[in-house]
Amino acid sequence: MENFIVSARKYRPQNFNMVVGQKHITTTLKNAIKNNQIAHAFLFCGPRGVGKTTCARIMAKTINCTNPTPEGEACNTCGSCVSFDAGNSMNIHELDAASNNSVEDIRNLVEQVRFAPQAGKYKVYIVDEVHMLSSSAFNAFLKTLEEPPSYAIFILATTEKHKILPTILSRCQIFDFKRITLQDTVEHLEEIIEKENISAEKTALQLIAQKSEGCMRDALSILDKIVSFTNGILTYQNTVEHLNILDDDYYFKLLDALYKQDMAGAMLLYEEINQKGFEGDLVLNGFATFIRNLLVCKDARAAVLLDVLEGKQEIYAVTAQAINASYLISALNILNEAEIQFKMARNKRLHVELCLIKLSFLQQALQLSSEQGTVVKKKLTDRPIAIQQKNIPQYTVPKLASPAAQLVIRSEQPAKTIAAPLPKVMVEEPKTPATRKIIKETSSNDSKKNLLDILRAKVKEDVNVLEVQEAEDLNLEKLKNCWNDYCEKLQQDGGKPATVGTLKMAQLALTDELSFSVTVQALTQQKFIEQEKMQLTDFIQQAFNNRGIRFTILVEHTIPDAIPDQLSLNSNQRFEKLAEKYPLLKDLKERLRLDLDL
Structure with a gap:
C-alpha cells in the first residue's frame, strides 16, 4: 500500500506564485531577486500555518537556481532545483531553534558559516521558531548576523515577534505575514478537491475555512479528517457534525425566544442543545458571534465584515432590521461578561441559564430605562449627599405701614445674626x-x-x-456621652458587633468648636466608622443642634500592616523595593527576560 501524505505536505507550494494569501510578501521577494538586492538577513513573522517556512524554502531554492524565469521564479529543472526538491541540497540548512536553543548550537551554526558553498551562489540558513533561543544564544548570534560572509543568507521564522531581542530585529528585514482570508482558503480548497476528485459542497468548505481561522495548514488537516469521515463526500450536515459546530438555525430560534421574552422556550432550547453535547462556553461564544454578525448587518457600510456562510447574508440582514440596536449591544455585553466568568463558575449549566434569563428580561429593562423612546443615563441615588447650607443675611425689625398685621423685613439696620444651620x-x-x-x-x-x-x-x-434654639459648640464631655448613646442605639438596632466595638474603642479629640477627630488603630476600623459616618454625624448634629459639626478619622499605625505601604507603590516601585532586599531577584528577572505587570 502506498504511503499516505497529508495534504499540507503534498500540496506545499513550490514557487512564489503558489503561495496563498501573501502576495505582498512574494512580490517583494521576487523583485529583490530579479534586481539582485537580496539582504543578508530576513525575519518572517506571523500566525501559524500561513507560509513562513514555505516562503523561506522557496527563496532559498530560487536564489540558487541557475536558470531563473523572467518573473523571478525558480525553473525547477536545473541541478540545484532538482537537488532541493529531492531534499539533498548542500546549500540549504534548517535549524529548529525550539530544540537547539543553546549557545553551543549557535556556535556550531557559526562554524558552518565559515565554509563557502561547493555549488551555487549562496548558503541559506533557515532558523525556525527563533524566539525560542536563549538570551545568551541570541548574543552569540549577533556578530555573525550583522556581518556574515557575502555568500551567507539567514532567514529567521517566528510566531512571536515580541520575544525577539531588539538587537536582532534591527539587523533583519522584517516581513509580517497575515492571516489567510476566508475567500482565499475556500478557493485553495476547491483546487485541491478538484485534483483529488472529492465531492464537496461550497458551504462545507466555508465551514472548514472558518474553523481554521486563517491557518492554511489547519484547513488542510481538517479537510483530510472530514474526507476520511465522509468517505470523500463532503456536505454541510456531516461537516457540521464532525467539526462540532452549532448550526445558525438554533441561534435564530434562541434569539426569537429571548426577544419575545419567552424564557421557558429559551430554556428548553438550551436543554436541547445541551443534550447534543455542546458545552456552555461553546454556546456563549457562538451566540455572541451571532449577535455580532447581526449588529454588523445594521449598517450597509459594515456588511463587508459579515462572516457567515454564502446564501445566509439575506437572512441575517432581515433579522437585523427587526431587532433594536440597543438590544443587540446590551445582549453582546451580557454574553461577553458571561463568557469571561464561565471558567470561575462551579455550576456551568446554571451560569449559562442565568445569562439566558437576563437576556429574556433585557427587552423589558431597556423599556424601563428609556423616556419617550430615548435612552437616558441612570441616576446615582446611593451616594452620600452632603448637608447643604445657605448663609442668611442679617435681619432687623422695620416699620409696619400697612393697616394689616404684616411683618416686613429690610436690611437697613444691623441686628443680631442668626447662625446659618439653625431652624x-x-x-x-x-x-x-x-x-x-x-x-x-x-x-x-x-x-x-x-x-x-x-x-x-x-x-x-x-x-x-x-x-x-441656640446652636451649641462642641463639648468633649457631652460629645463622649452622645458617642456612647449612638453606640447603644446601634447595638439595640442589631448593628454589627465589629462596628460597635470599633466605635467604643475610638479616641475622640476636639479640633475646634465645630470639628473633632476620631483616632483608630487600623485601616479596617477606619472603614467601619466610615460606613456609619453619615448617620453618626447627623446624630451628633441633632444633639448639639448645630449642622456645622464635622469630624475626621485618623489612623494610628500601631498595628503592623503592610497594606498601606503597598497601596502607595506601583509595580516598578514594589519590585525595586524587593530587589534591594533580595539582590538575586533582579538577576532572575534579567535571566528569564520577565516583564513587570503594570
Whole structure:
C-alpha cells in the first residue's frame, strides 16, 4: 500500500506564485531577486500555518537556481532545483531553534558559516521558531548576523515577534505575514478537491475555512479528517457534525425566544442543545458571534465584515432590521461578561441559564430605562449627599405701614445674626380679620433686646412665634456621652458587633468648636466608622443642634500592616523595593527576560 501524505505536505507550494494569501510578501521577494538586492538577513513573522517556512524554502531554492524565469521564479529543472526538491541540497540548512536553543548550537551554526558553498551562489540558513533561543544564544548570534560572509543568507521564522531581542530585529528585514482570508482558503480548497476528485459542497468548505481561522495548514488537516469521515463526500450536515459546530438555525430560534421574552422556550432550547453535547462556553461564544454578525448587518457600510456562510447574508440582514440596536449591544455585553466568568463558575449549566434569563428580561429593562423612546443615563441615588447650607443675611425689625398685621423685613439696620444651620423663625398670621397698626418705631433700648422679645412686644398675642434654639459648640464631655448613646442605639438596632466595638474603642479629640477627630488603630476600623459616618454625624448634629459639626478619622499605625505601604507603590516601585532586599531577584528577572505587570 502506498504511503499516505497529508495534504499540507503534498500540496506545499513550490514557487512564489503558489503561495496563498501573501502576495505582498512574494512580490517583494521576487523583485529583490530579479534586481539582485537580496539582504543578508530576513525575519518572517506571523500566525501559524500561513507560509513562513514555505516562503523561506522557496527563496532559498530560487536564489540558487541557475536558470531563473523572467518573473523571478525558480525553473525547477536545473541541478540545484532538482537537488532541493529531492531534499539533498548542500546549500540549504534548517535549524529548529525550539530544540537547539543553546549557545553551543549557535556556535556550531557559526562554524558552518565559515565554509563557502561547493555549488551555487549562496548558503541559506533557515532558523525556525527563533524566539525560542536563549538570551545568551541570541548574543552569540549577533556578530555573525550583522556581518556574515557575502555568500551567507539567514532567514529567521517566528510566531512571536515580541520575544525577539531588539538587537536582532534591527539587523533583519522584517516581513509580517497575515492571516489567510476566508475567500482565499475556500478557493485553495476547491483546487485541491478538484485534483483529488472529492465531492464537496461550497458551504462545507466555508465551514472548514472558518474553523481554521486563517491557518492554511489547519484547513488542510481538517479537510483530510472530514474526507476520511465522509468517505470523500463532503456536505454541510456531516461537516457540521464532525467539526462540532452549532448550526445558525438554533441561534435564530434562541434569539426569537429571548426577544419575545419567552424564557421557558429559551430554556428548553438550551436543554436541547445541551443534550447534543455542546458545552456552555461553546454556546456563549457562538451566540455572541451571532449577535455580532447581526449588529454588523445594521449598517450597509459594515456588511463587508459579515462572516457567515454564502446564501445566509439575506437572512441575517432581515433579522437585523427587526431587532433594536440597543438590544443587540446590551445582549453582546451580557454574553461577553458571561463568557469571561464561565471558567470561575462551579455550576456551568446554571451560569449559562442565568445569562439566558437576563437576556429574556433585557427587552423589558431597556423599556424601563428609556423616556419617550430615548435612552437616558441612570441616576446615582446611593451616594452620600452632603448637608447643604445657605448663609442668611442679617435681619432687623422695620416699620409696619400697612393697616394689616404684616411683618416686613429690610436690611437697613444691623441686628443680631442668626447662625446659618439653625431652624427658621416661623410666624403665623392672625386668623381674625381684625387689623392692628403699629405706631411706635423701634427705640434704641429695643435694639438691644432679643429679636424674639421685640416680636412678642410688638405683635403680642396675635402672632405665635416659635422659639429658636441656640446652636451649641462642641463639648468633649457631652460629645463622649452622645458617642456612647449612638453606640447603644446601634447595638439595640442589631448593628454589627465589629462596628460597635470599633466605635467604643475610638479616641475622640476636639479640633475646634465645630470639628473633632476620631483616632483608630487600623485601616479596617477606619472603614467601619466610615460606613456609619453619615448617620453618626447627623446624630451628633441633632444633639448639639448645630449642622456645622464635622469630624475626621485618623489612623494610628500601631498595628503592623503592610497594606498601606503597598497601596502607595506601583509595580516598578514594589519590585525595586524587593530587589534591594533580595539582590538575586533582579538577576532572575534579567535571566528569564520577565516583564513587570503594570
